[in-house]
Amino acid sequence: xxxxxxxxxxxxxxxxxxxxxxxxxxxxxxxxxxxxxxxxxxxxxxxxxxxxxxxxxxxxxxxxxxxxxxxxxxxxxxxxxxxxxxxxxxxxxxxxxxxxxxxxxxxxxxxxxxxxxxxxxxxxxxxxxxxxxxxxxxxxxxxxxxxxxxxxxxxxxxxxxxxxxxxxxxxxxxxxxxxxxxxxxxxxxxxxxxxxxxxxxxxxxxxx
Numbered sequence: 001x002x003x004x005x006x007x008x009x010x011x012x013x014x015x016x017x018x019x020x021x022x023x024x025x026x027x028x029x030x031x032x033x034x035x036x037x038x039x040x041x042x043x044x045x046x047x048x049x050x051x052x053x054x055x056x057x058x059x060x061x062x063x064x065x066x067x068x069x070x071x072x073x074x075x076x077x078x079x080x081x082x083x084x085x086x087x088x089x090x091x092x093x094x095x096x097x098x099x100x101x102x103x104x105x106x107x108x109x110x111x112x113x114x115x116x117x118x119x120x121x122x123x124x125x126x127x128x129x130x131x132x133x134x135x136x137x138x139x140x141x142x143x144x145x146x147x148x149x150x151x152x153x154x155x156x157x158x159x160x161x162x163x164x165x166x167x168x169x170x171x172x173x174x175x176x177x178x179x180x181x182x183x184x185x186x187x188x189x190x191x192x193x194x195x196x197x198x199x200x201x202x203x204x205x206x207x208x
Contacts, residue, residue, distance in 0.1 A: 076192070076202045080121025083128060085190055086114040086172070088206050097155045104178055111135060111177040113190055115160045118170040127171060128194060129162045135177045136189040136203075144175045152176075 075084035089112045093103045104110050113135075117127045130144045147159045153174075160173030179188065185206040193201035 070204050071208050072190075072204060072206065074204065077120075078128075078194075080119055080123065080125050080167075081127065082116075082118045082120055083192060083202075084116045084118075085204055086116055088113045088185070088190075091154075094154050096151060097153055098151060100151070102152060104181075107181050108178050109181045109183075111179045111183075111188065112154075112157065113175045113177070114157075114172060115175055116170060116172045117165070119165045119167050122167055124164050124166045126164050127162050128192070130160055130175055132192060132194045133175055134191045134193060135179060136191050137179055137183050137187055141191070142177055142179060144177055147176055 072085050075082045091110045095101050119125050134141045134143050149159050153159050157174045160175050188206050190204045191201050
């Protein structure tokens with residue numbers, strides 16, 4: 001009788017041990033699946049990256065690439081440079097600092113835009129070329145005029161030029177565009193589009 005009870009007790013204990021072992025295996029499998037799933041998700045989650053023109057504001061806001069445009073005084077960052085148009089003016093005939101008179105072609109006028117560029121990085125950088133800027137009028141792009149420095153500059157309006165500037169340095173200058181005489185500020189957009197930018201551009205309205 002005692003032998004039978006011992007055998008029955010051993011069977012019960014073995015059965016309970018088997019159930020406990022199965023429970024532990026199931027728990028380990030579940031935890032392993034969660035860990036592996038988390039690991040896979042972490043490895044497959046893309047890290048945000050930025051390239052080309054990255055909008056930034058001074059003091060806040062953005063010049064949005066490819067959109068309808070922000071107003072004068074808003075900046076965008078390209079690499080270590082902040083590039084910002086400050087104001088615009090229209091002129092007809094004007095007198096240069098050397099006393100010569102410059103005239104726009106018949107039926108045209110000059111549009112001037114003052115550009116500021118600041119190096120906010122840690123290394124020297126080349127400011128954009130004047131040819132990287134254009135004015136868009138009724139879906140046609142007009143590149144900045146090529147000025148002979150000093151010879152064609154109005155007094156107190158030095159021409160914008162490309163140069164190497166070091167960290168903390170800010171440069172300003174004026175771009176000149178030849179536009180139709182009938183063009184109004186609300187008809188024009190200033191566009192920054194480097195020649196090798198592969199379609200990237202930033203756009204500003206001349207009026208609020």
